[in-house]
Amino acid sequence: MPSIRLGRLSQEEDFRRVYREGSRRTTALLVLHARPNGTESVRVGLVVGRRLGGAVARNRVRRRLREAIRAERGRIRSGADLVVVPRRAAAAASYAALRGAVCVALDQAGMGGAAEERGR
RNA sequence: GGAGCAGGCCGGGCGGUCGCGGCGCGUUUCGCGUCGAGGAAAGUCCGGGCUCCGCAGGGCAGGGUGCCGGGUAAUCCCCGGCGGGGGCGACCCCAGGGAGAGUGCCACAGAAACAUACCGCCUGACGGCUACAUCCGUCGGGUAAGGGUGAAACGGCGGGGCAAGAGCCCGCCGGCGGCCUGGUAACAGGUCGGCCAGGCAAACCCCACCCGGAGCAAGGCCAUAUAGGGGGAGAUGAGGCGGCCCGCUGAUCCCCGGGUAGGCCGCUUGAGGUCCCGGGUAACCGGUGAUCCUAGAGAGAUGACAGCCGCGCAAGGGUGCCGUGAGGUACCCCGGCGCACAGAACCCGGCUUACAGGCCUGCUCCCCUG
RNA sequence: GGCCCCAUCGUCUAGGGGACCAGGACGCGGCCCUCUCAAGGCCGAAACGGGGGUUCGAAUCCCCCUGGGGCCA
Numbered sequence: 001m002p003s004i005r006l007g008r009l010s011q012e013e014d015f016r017r018v019y020r021e022g023s024r025r026t027t028a029l030l031v032l033h034a035r036p037n038g039t040e041s042v043r044v045g046l047v048v049g050r051r052l053g054g055a056v057a058r059n060r061v062r063r064r065l066r067e068a069i070r071a072e073r074g075r076i077r078s079g080a081d082l083v084v085v086p087r088r089a090a091a092a093a094s095y096a097a098l099r100g101a102v103c104v105a106l107d108q109a110g111m112g113g114a115a116e117e118r119g120r
Numbered sequence: 121g122g123a124g125c126a127g128g129c130c131g132g133g134c135g136g137u138c139g140c141g142g143c144g145c146g147u148u149u150c151g152c153g154u155c156g157a158g159g160a161a162a163g164u165c166c167g168g169g170c171u172c173c174g175c176a177g178g179g180c181a182g183g184g185u186g187c188c189g190g191g192u193a194a195u196c197c198c199c200g201g202c203g204g205g206g207g208c209g210a211c212c213c214c215a216g217g218g219a220g221a222g223u224g225c226c227a228c229a230g231a232a233a234c235a236u237a238c239c240g241c242c243u244g245a246c247g248g249c250u251a252c253a254u255c256c257g258u259c260g261g262g263u264a265a266g267g268g269u270g271a272a273a274c275g276g277c278g279g280g281g282c283a284a285g286a287g288c289c290c291g292c293c294g295g296c297g298g299c300c301u302g303g304u305a306a307c308a309g310g311u312c313g314g315c316c317a318g319g320c321a322a323a324c325c326c327c328a329c330c331c332g333g334a335g336c337a338a339g340g341c342c343a344u345a346u347a348g349g350g351g352g353a354g355a356u357g358a359g360g361c362g363g364c365c366c367g368c369u370g371a372u373c374c375c376c377g378g379g380u381a382g383g384c385c386g387c388u389u390g391a392g393g394u395c396c397c398g399g400g401u402a403a404c405c406g407g408u409g410a411u412c413c414u415a416g417a418g419a420g421a422u423g424a425c426a427g428c429c430g431c432g433c434a435a436g437g438g439u440g441c442c443g444u445g446a447g448g449u450a451c452c453c454c455g456g457c458g459c460a461c462a463g464a465a466c467c468c469g470g471c472u473u474a475c476a477g478g479c480c481u482g483c484u485c486c487c488c489u490g
Numbered sequence: 491g492g493c494c495c496c497a498u499c500g501u502c503u504a505g506g507g508g509a510c511c512a513g514g515a516c517g518c519g520g521c522c523c524u525c526u527c528a529a530g531g532c533c534g535a536a537a538c539g540g541g542g543g544u545u546c547g548a549a550u551c552c553c554c555c556u557g558g559g560g561c562c563a
Contacts, residue, residue: 071139071424
């Protein structure tokens with residue numbers, strides 16, 4: 001449900017477009033959807049479902065992910081829409097583990113996004 | 121010293137670096153300053169404020185509450201008292217009106233579940249034995265003491281009385297009714313009468329009191345909109361006002377097709393907290409008193425990194441003491457792990473539920489010492 | 491954030507205070523039938539979400555938790 005600065009995704013339509021047209025990378029802790037948006041800005045949406053736990057647990061996961069993405073923002077190509085969906089295991093994961101998962105997913109998706117753009 | 125009861129409180133602290141949200145300021149791609157979750161923010165179980173439904177009117181239906189008195193904006197909450205139950209006690213628990221209005225239910229067992237007689241007891245007539253005694257059988261009457269059933273059987277114990285019995289009579293207890301006394305009242309105490317009537321209303325119900333409905337996604341404003349498109353109903357009353365009716369209102373409403381699904385307000389200072397003074401047993405109320413007031417997001421702000429201190433946990437080492445010993449205990453040290461329950465979304469008052477650890481106050485019981 | 495529903499064998503359900511109380515269907519296991527399988531027949535295992543209360547007695551009535559589901563501009 002929540003999102004991040006650095007450009008946030010908010011509209012339901014935007015989320016659906018990323019799901020439909022973007023690439024998808026899955027790790028043990030999270031799923032990353034990515035799609036070039038044709039602009040200079042980067043927008044990120046976080047989807048933290050109720051299966052992650054109560055409000056405190058969901059807030060903790062969302063804040064850690066937001067911090068991890070901020071720290072690793074150098075790895076993101078400009079002009080991308082990202083949707084990060086933490087999986088159930090993320091609720092028990094440490095910040096370091098989450099940051100590692102973000103790092104891996106961003107590296108793979110960054111290449112995928114570029115390849116997809118070339119294909120058009 | 122040990123066990124326990126009641127009430128209240130805290131719920132990690134300190135300062136860095138990088139980030140986030142609001143507000144303010146500034147030489148507005150940025151910088152500076154400042155503030156930034158809870159006692160339950162939770163469950164949404166009650167009650168209010170606020171907003172809209174024209175007014176929030178009457179009746180029915182429906183729902184809620186239910187000893188008495190008080191507090192409050194209000195309550196199913198709180199305080200005080202009464203009654204009942206539990207505990208040696210401090211104290212705790214109780215939806216606790218009416219079954220002497222009606223309906224219904226009370227399985228199984230039992231004769232009978234609300235008015236009855238199975239066994240039994242007593243007795244009359246007749247018959248059977250030899251005789252009016254005893255015994256047995258049949259028919260009738262009396263009885264509710266005893267047996268047995270059950271969760272529950274026209275009150276319990278003792279005595280008198282009687283053919284046997286029975287509140288039939290007497291004493292005590294319990295219940296009911298009248299009167300008197302105390303209390304605002306619930307009720308308590310006394311006295312007289314008399315023995316009359318099972319339980320369940322968290323079964324229907326009766327009585328008393330309360331409740332109009334929705335909910336900030338309420339509601340209001342602005343902007344945008346192949347467009348002001350097509351069809352139908354309507355002052356002989358459309359439609360609306362809670363589920364219905366009365367009553368009120370009075371010109372728009374319904375369907376098809378199409379568009380917008382963005383911004384601003386509501387949005388945080390209020391039945392506000394703390395202290396003091398006064399009133400009250402208390403809840404609470406009053407005060408020209410003093411002081412503190414600062415989260416306000418909108419896919420939804422508190423996180424990351426490292427340090428010091430505090431607390432807890434289970435292990436390791438050293439020293440002292442006790443013990444033959446396994447071990448126990450006190451202090452110190454090194455490194456480690458963890459720090460509960462849990463996250464505001466219009467706001468308040470309650471209730472309920474979750475919660476590592478710790479602190480304070482008052483009280484009870486037991487043991488020891490004086 | 492607010493407002494409403496629901497809960498019974500593995501699944502779908504019946505039962506709304508005692509007795510036919512925990513019944514039925516599908517599924518599961520065993521046996522019979524058949525050369526074998528299916529179908530059919532017989533038998534069996536299997537549940538009232540949790541905790542309190544009312545009652546002599548709760549799946550059923552009341553309260554509190556827990557877990558699902560739905561609606562809103």
